[in-house]
Amino acid sequence: xxxxxxxxxxxxVRQALRMHCLQKHGCxxxxxxxxxxxxxxxxxxxxxxxxxRLFQRRRGLHxxxxxxxxxxxxxxxxxxxxSLRNYLKKVNTEYRDxxxxxxxxxGKQNCEEDLKRRSTRVAHLAPLIDYVKKLELKQKECEEIDxxxxxxxxxxRELAEIDKGACQEAIEDxxxxxxxxxxxxxxxxxxxxxxxxxxxxxxxxxxxxxxxxFDMYQNFADFHGWHFETxxxxxxxxxxxxHATASISGPQSYKKMKFESGVHRVQRVPKTEKQGRMHTxxxxxxxxxxxxxxxxxxHAKDLRIETKRASGAGGQHVNTTDSAVRIVHIxxxxxxxxxxxxxxxxxxxxxxxxxxxKLYSLKLEEETNKRYQARKVQIGTRGRSEKIRxxxxxxxxxxDHRIGKTLHNVKEFMLGxxxxxxxxxxxxxxxxxxxxxxxxxxxxxxx
Amino acid sequence: MNDYRCNCGSLVLESPELMEVLIRLNRLGxxxxxxxxxxxxxxxxxxxxxGASLGLDPPxxxxxxxxxxxxxxxxxxxxxxxxxxxxxxxxxxxxxLGAKTMANLNPDVLTEVLTDKQTQRVWELCxxxxxxxxxxxxxxxxxxxxxxxxxxPPVFIPRPETEELVSLVLADLRVKQASSxxxxxxxxxxxxxxxxxxxxxxxxxxxxxxxxDKSEEAVCLTxxxxxxxxxxxxxxxxxxxxxxxxxxxxxxxxxxxxxVSNPPYLFSQDMASLEPEILRFEDPAALDxxxxxxxxxxQILDLAPHLLTDRGRVYxxxxxxxxxxxxxxxxxxxxxxxxxxxxxYDITSRPRFCVLxxxxxx
Numbered sequence: 001x002x003x004x005x006x007x008x009x010x011x012x013v014r015q016a017l018r019m020h021c022l023q024k025h026g027c028x029x030x031x032x033x034x035x036x037x038x039x040x041x042x043x044x045x046x047x048x049x050x051x052x053r054l055f056q057r058r059r060g061l062h063x064x065x066x067x068x069x070x071x072x073x074x075x076x077x078x079x080x081x082x083s084l085r086n087y088l089k090k091v092n093t094e095y096r097d098x099x100x101x102x103x104x105x106x107g108k109q110n111c112e113e114d115l116k117r118r119s120t121r122v123a124h125l126a127p128l129i130d131y132v133k134k135l136e137l138k139q140k141e142c143e144e145i146d147x148x149x150x151x152x153x154x155x156x157r158e159l160a161e162i163d164k165g166a167c168q169e170a171i172e173d174x175x176x177x178x179x180x181x182x183x184x185x186x187x188x189x190x191x192x193x194x195x196x197x198x199x200x201x202x203x204x205x206x207x208x209x210x211x212x213x214f215d216m217y218q219n220f221a222d223f224h225g226w227h228f229e230t231x232x233x234x235x236x237x238x239x240x241x242x243h244a245t246a247s248i249s250g251p252q253s254y255k256k257m258k259f260e261s262g263v264h265r266v267q268r269v270p271k272t273e274k275q276g277r278m279h280t281x282x283x284x285x286x287x288x289x290x291x292x293x294x295x296x297x298x299h300a301k302d303l304r305i306e307t308k309r310a311s312g313a314g315g316q317h318v319n320t321t322d323s324a325v326r327i328v329h330i331x332x333x334x335x336x337x338x339x340x341x342x343x344x345x346x347x348x349x350x351x352x353x354x355x356x357x358k359l360y361s362l363k364l365e366e367e368t369n370k371r372y373q374a375r376k377v378q379i380g381t382r383g384r385s386e387k388i389r390x391x392x393x394x395x396x397x398x399x400d401h402r403i404g405k406t407l408h409n410v411k412e413f414m415l416g417x418x419x420x421x422x423x424x425x426x427x428x429x430x431x432x433x434x435x436x437x438x439x440x441x442x443x444x445x446x447x
Numbered sequence: 448m449n450d451y452r453c454n455c456g457s458l459v460l461e462s463p464e465l466m467e468v469l470i471r472l473n474r475l476g477x478x479x480x481x482x483x484x485x486x487x488x489x490x491x492x493x494x495x496x497x498g499a500s501l502g503l504d505p506p507x508x509x510x511x512x513x514x515x516x517x518x519x520x521x522x523x524x525x526x527x528x529x530x531x532x533x534x535x536x537x538x539x540x541x542x543x544l545g546a547k548t549m550a551n552l553n554p555d556v557l558t559e560v561l562t563d564k565q566t567q568r569v570w571e572l573c574x575x576x577x578x579x580x581x582x583x584x585x586x587x588x589x590x591x592x593x594x595x596x597x598x599x600p601p602v603f604i605p606r607p608e609t610e611e612l613v614s615l616v617l618a619d620l621r622v623k624q625a626s627s628x629x630x631x632x633x634x635x636x637x638x639x640x641x642x643x644x645x646x647x648x649x650x651x652x653x654x655x656x657x658x659x660d661k662s663e664e665a666v667c668l669t670x671x672x673x674x675x676x677x678x679x680x681x682x683x684x685x686x687x688x689x690x691x692x693x694x695x696x697x698x699x700x701x702x703x704x705x706x707v708s709n710p711p712y713l714f715s716q717d718m719a720s721l722e723p724e725i726l727r728f729e730d731p732a733a734l735d736x737x738x739x740x741x742x743x744x745x746q747i748l749d750l751a752p753h754l755l756t757d758r759g760r761v762y763x764x765x766x767x768x769x770x771x772x773x774x775x776x777x778x779x780x781x782x783x784x785x786x787x788x789x790x791x792y793d794i795t796s797r798p799r800f801c802v803l804x805x806x807x808x809x
Binding site for chain 2: 211232233236237238239240241305307309313317318320339340341342344346348
């Protein structure tokens with residue numbers, strides 16, 4: 001296929017997607033800025049579906065529903081929901097059934113695998129059931145206290161008042177625990193990550209902003225005591241940043257960073273602007289979970305390693321200093337490069353690390369894809385191309401478009417400390433709630 | 448588009464005279480360009496080349512930013528036919544600014560103007576590079592695996608392939624150490640800057656090493672690097688020639704669990720075609736392996752059975768033509784006491800490393 005026809009194909013696919021989107025949602029959600037295609041070099045031409053598919057099916061924030069953003073529900077509100085109560089009832093029944101079959105003699109006659117499945121289920125559900133029981137007790141207690149509040153004796157009323165406070169606190173606490181039991185943990189939440197930043201639309205200004213964002217995440221890593229290691233760094237002429245990758249490791253690093261993936265938009269008067277005009281530029285952040293050795297095996301035969309020593313005799317015959325290493329994973333066409341080090345071996349190790357993360361993310365994507373396919377058809381049309389956050393310097397605000405949350409003081413936010421943490425927590429909370437609602441909905445539709 | 452091409456084709460076919468004229472014009476243009484370029488190149492090189500050798504460097508251009516200085520020197524290197532003009536300029540300037548590579552520099556620094564002192568230093572070092580001195584000698588250091596080694600002429604500059612040789616040895620020694628009660632010992636023949644031995648010691652805290660080299664400068668540099676890296680307590684360095692002092696080597700250095708070497712393995716006839724960086728600056732004794740590049744390899748293979756413990760191994764970096772030759776010789780000399788185990792390939796898929804094992808005594 002010629003390059004031209006390939007390009008045409010690509011455009012057609014994109015147009016089709018956009019049309020689909022328009023029909024379905026009445027809005028154009030799929031406009032990909034040309035800059036987005038810069039990240040395409042990571043993948044083969046056949047693989048251009050990857051960037052589009054990547055990161056959207058993993059549990060994230062479904063940016064399509066900004067309206068929901070305005071109402072992050074309180075724990076109490078969630079507990080008033082009929083669907084939650086039904087779900088808890090169902091779980092309780094399941095727990096009792098499993099427990100019965102595990103303990104009863106007939107249960108033991110069942111095949112071993114089934115028994116094993118049931119006993120793990122029991123172990124998994126036990127804490128939840130325990131909290132639910134405790135909650136019921138506390139609620140009864142609360143009712144009794146309510147009765148006491150109507151007592152004639154003022155002393156008793158006063159005591160009841162104190163008890164009631166403690167009781168409500170306990171209820172709140174138990175509810176929170178129940179919710180966190182219900183929210184499924186993501187397989188990769190505990191893993192380390194590879195951060196990728198790429199300048200988007202806006203030339204030098206976009207690159208300057210990219211450098212600032214990269215610094216922000218480095219500070220954020222420091223703030224949490226995570227390990228931050230730059231793997232690739234491609235600066236621009238005037239001190240901006242075209243593209244960089246870093247490896248971040250530490251407790252909960254992926255969990256706290258995963259919602260940073262997407263297009264970040266900056267609105268300000270750039271340093272490079274002579275006439276004081278406001279510019280809008282973008283940059284892209286990608287957060288990939290870093291695989292553990294066990295989670296992924298890469299075969300040496302699938303790799304093509306390129307170095308400057310490939311031509312000529314090599315060894316003692318030549319003395320080259322260019323130690324850059326480029327690795328291509330042939331089956332997927334995924335490429336990673338490193339020229340950060342003077343040692344060729346070190347460059348190779350670093351490039352391998354990035355490659356592993358990219359491949360792992362592809363693999364995860366495939367798996368998650370399967371799981372989510374039936375549900376959430378609409379997610380398929382939004383990708384990394386969607387802008388997730390705006391940094392408006394003149395109004396001194398940061399708005400996250402997925403949850404409609406606005407924070408003030410851009411300078412402080414970019415320090416990567418409390419304000420970014422606040423945003424990150426809000427996103428986590430929202431995502432968890434969304435995941436919970438999905439479970440409840442699914443349960444309701446089954447009944 | 449298609450129509451145009453058709454017309455063009457017929458035009459050319461129909462008028463061979465025109466074609467002839469066009470070709471001539473083209474040739475003339477090329478000749479003129481070539482000539483001008485030649486003059487330009489010569490002129491510049493006469494100034495810079497002569498200047499560098501006489502110590503009359505062109506005056507430093509002050510007020511350049513880091514990136515401008517990098518571009519300036521890349522151009523100069525290119526004009527003077529210095530190999531790797533881009534990387535050379537970048538490594539040297541990064542070094543002056545206290546970083547290993549440009550990629551490690553804070554991006555803000557790139558646009559800053561060099562101080563007079565920095566400019567002076569950049570000009571000094573880059574002028575040395577103009578004389579074709581290897582970058583590693585110009586900045587007097589280079590990285591090898593996890594270590595930064597001090598380097599100076601004429602001691603051989605470690606090549607990236609040798610990093611892989613160390614990986615091979617490390618993998619085997621780690622397994623061996625796990626099942627061994629005593630600490631392991633290894634011997635390196637032709638240690639140069641000490642890259643192999645020091646890397647092994649750095650990665651295996653229980654290992655002890657003996658390193659020998661026939662060059663006094665190499666022995667001194669290995670000692671110096673060992674001290675800088677705090678590894679001197681587990682390393683013995685001897686100034687010995689394994690050919691001339693074979694008996695001393697056998698007496699003092701054995702027995703060892705592993706014998707590692709990146710011996711001189713170039714064929715003598717290839718020596719003349721080496722780049723000036725190597726030919727002018729590196730010790731030929733660390734490169735020239737005789738007519739078939741096997742002189743030192745053969746000596747090591749002869750001594751190995753007397754130096755190794757039972758099932759101890761020899762690890763060699765060699766020319767891609769050697770693995771076959773070595774296997775032949777081992778088969779021919781049945782008494783050699785060595786068994787050829789495996790050929791390993793380097794990152795560019797060339798047969799580069801040979802592993803042999805001492806047969807267990809029966």
